[in-house]
Structures are given as C-alpha cells and as structure tokens.
Amino acid sequence: MEITVVGAGIIGLTTALTLEQEGHSVRIVAAATGAQTTSAIAGAIWFPYRVGPPAKVALWAALTRAWLQRLSGDPEAGIDLLTGYEITQESEYDHPPPWWAANIEVSRAAAPVSMDLVAWKFSAPRVEPARFLPWLAARVRAPVERRAVFDLAAEPGDFVINCTGLGSRELAPDDLIYPLLGQIVITDPGTVDRSITVTDHRNPEAIFYMIPRRDELVLGGSTLPWPPGALPEIDRDVTRRILDQARSLGLAVGNVRTERVGLRPYRLEVRLEREGRIIHNYGHGGAGFTLARGCAEEVARLVTRM
Ligand SMILES: Cc1cc2nc3c(=O)[nH]c(=O)nc-3n(C[C@H](O)[C@H](O)[C@H](O)COP(=O)(O)OP(=O)(O)OC[C@H]3O[C@@H](n4cnc5c(N)ncnc54)[C@H](O)[C@@H]3O)c2cc1C
Secondary structure (H helix, E strand, C coil): CEEEEECCCHHHHHHHHHHHHCCCEEEEEECCCHHHCHHHCCCCECCCCCCCCHHHHHHHHHHHHHHHHHHCCCHHHCEEEEEEEEEECHHHHHCCCCHHHCCCCCEEEECCCCCCCEEEEEEEEEECHHHHHHHHHHHCCCCEEECCCCCHHHCCCCEEEECCHHHHHHHCCCCCCEEEEEEEEEECCCCCCCCEEEEECCCCCCCEEEEECCCCEEEECCCEECCCCCCCCCCHHHHHHHHHHHHHCCCCCCCEEEEEEEEEEECCCCEEEEECCEEEEECCCCCHHHHHHHHHHHHHHHHHCC
C-alpha cells in the first residue's frame, strides 16, 4: 500500500516506522521536525496523563510500554527503565489499581520521599526525546518532506494518516482539540536517586513530577488551557512552585539549567478513526510517548481492513 503520513512528531514517526515494518511504502510530510515539535519538549516518561478514552488508552499504553522496554536494549535509543511512583491519597490504600494500570502490574509501596506517603509502584520506561526522535527518524526509510499541508485529501497514496497533533484544529478541522500548556524546569541531577521517577497529582491545580534523564532532571509540571494560536509563555511563579514542591518532598535536585513550555494536543478522546482514505491519529494530550506504538499498530490494522 502507498501511504502518506502527515506529521513528524512522536506520533507521525512511530506510525511511519510501524507501517514500513508492515511492508507498506511510506512518505512523510511535516511542517516541522525534531526540536521544533511539541514532542521535543516532553518529559518523556511512560505515564497516561490527560488523555482518553480510558479502556483504549490502557491498551495502547500497555502495548507502547512493551515496545519501549524492547527498544531500551539499544542504549542509542535514549530509553531507560525507571521505577515509577505515583503518590496517592492514603485513603486509596484499599482501592483497586489505577485505571491506566488495567494491563500492567502495579503494587503499593512507600513513596521514596521524605514524607510518610504511599504510592503506586510500577516499571516506567523513560524516553529522552533529543535522542529518541532522531533515532526513530533514522530508522524510518522515508525522508521527511518539509512543508505545510492545507488539504489532507489532496495528498497522494491509498491512505493519508493525519498525525498533526494540534495542527488538526485547522487541518481536520476539529475544535474538540485544544492546547493545554505544560511547563517544565530542567536542573542539574543533584543527588536524587536517578533510577526512580515520582509523580504527585494529588492536587490537580499543582501537579508535580520528577523525571531523571542521563545527565539532567526534568521537574514539572503544569496544565493550563491555552488560547489556540497563542505562543506559550514561561511563568516564573510556576517554576518557583515546582522547585518548592521538590524541596518539600525532600528531593535534592540540582541548580536550574533552563525552563521550557509546550502545548499538549489535548482532546477528551484521542481521535483514531478512518474517514474515507484518511486515517486520523491525533489528540494524545499528555501521553504521546505513552501511546505512540499502540496507536500506530491500530492504524496499521485499519489500513489492512481496506
Ligand atoms: C511539558 C510537557 C511534558 C510532557 N511530558 C510527557 C510525558 O512525560 N510523557 C508523554 O507520553 N507525553 C508527554 N507530553 C505530551 C507529548 O509531548 C505529546 O502528547 C506528543 O508530543 C504529541 O505528539 P504528536 O506527534 O501528536 O505532536 P507534535 O510533536 O506536535 O507533532 C506534530 C507534527 O505535525 C506537523 N504538523 C502540524 N500541522 C501540520 C500541517 N498543517 N502540515 C504539515 N505538518 C503539520 C508538525 O510540524 C509536527 O511535525 C508532554 C508534553 C508537554 C508539553
């Protein structure tokens, strides 16, 4: 099958690679690549966040986790397996595992922070986008044609796969997708245990996470609906609040190197469906790296069901 993939973030590249592995002939068109994409800003830890619908997400996430675990065998891919801790309210102790863990193992454990807190413990692949996006691009045979697409139906091929994230607001067009601003702070590694990642979403207005990379820490975060079309802006108060939260949990993070902001392509539900010869695959919210392979495999199934 001849297939055009539009978009070269984590979703477009993973979809292109998966389709090539299934024997299809792929071309990729994208307005931006690498560091210019939202995907380059991500943490990027395996963790389903601000994404739906739950049952499909749990399945796509489990498939993607297994894929990332396999790829972590190649150090050049920039993927390492960390132990994840999601801090929870004590009252959740007797509750069933979280919705996103429907297809993976989680257990209860003391949170590895200074306070007396409990957490869900699980194995979490962590991706370094600056290593993994070029690694992926190098494995996709199709080169990326750099240009903006204004009409999906005008692109050639038996199928056109729309992996344009927020670009789908105009291109699909779809006003159910909108930007959710996220801010992160990059610090020196400090003396924290870099084999663990900690998430604290007990207060949805002040989410916190710590994601160690090989040479730095990513501290987050924030989630703020953002006007479509407006450029994201760094908020120094958010940086201060994130650093305060790290300190209050007893995490000995290093000096601040930089702050970054990006716009998550949020939709109540990922749009993964066929519309004639167009297949949409966008709206992965705060979980593009968590769902990429599971969604790409579903695209591959839709293509063969022609
Ligand atoms: C601060 C922050 C932290 C995050 N942390 C995590 C995390 O820890 N784990 C995780 O799983 N996810 C995380 N995310 C979410 C993740 O970054 C996104 O879900 C993911 O990047 C979406 O990928 P995408 O390929 O759909 O979009 P993008 O990376 O935005 O790529 C879209 C592609 O489409 C192209 N495009 C758009 N419109 C057009 C057009 N009209 N014509 C041609 N090309 C077009 C773009 O140029 C680009 O190539 C985070 C996001 C942010 C902002």
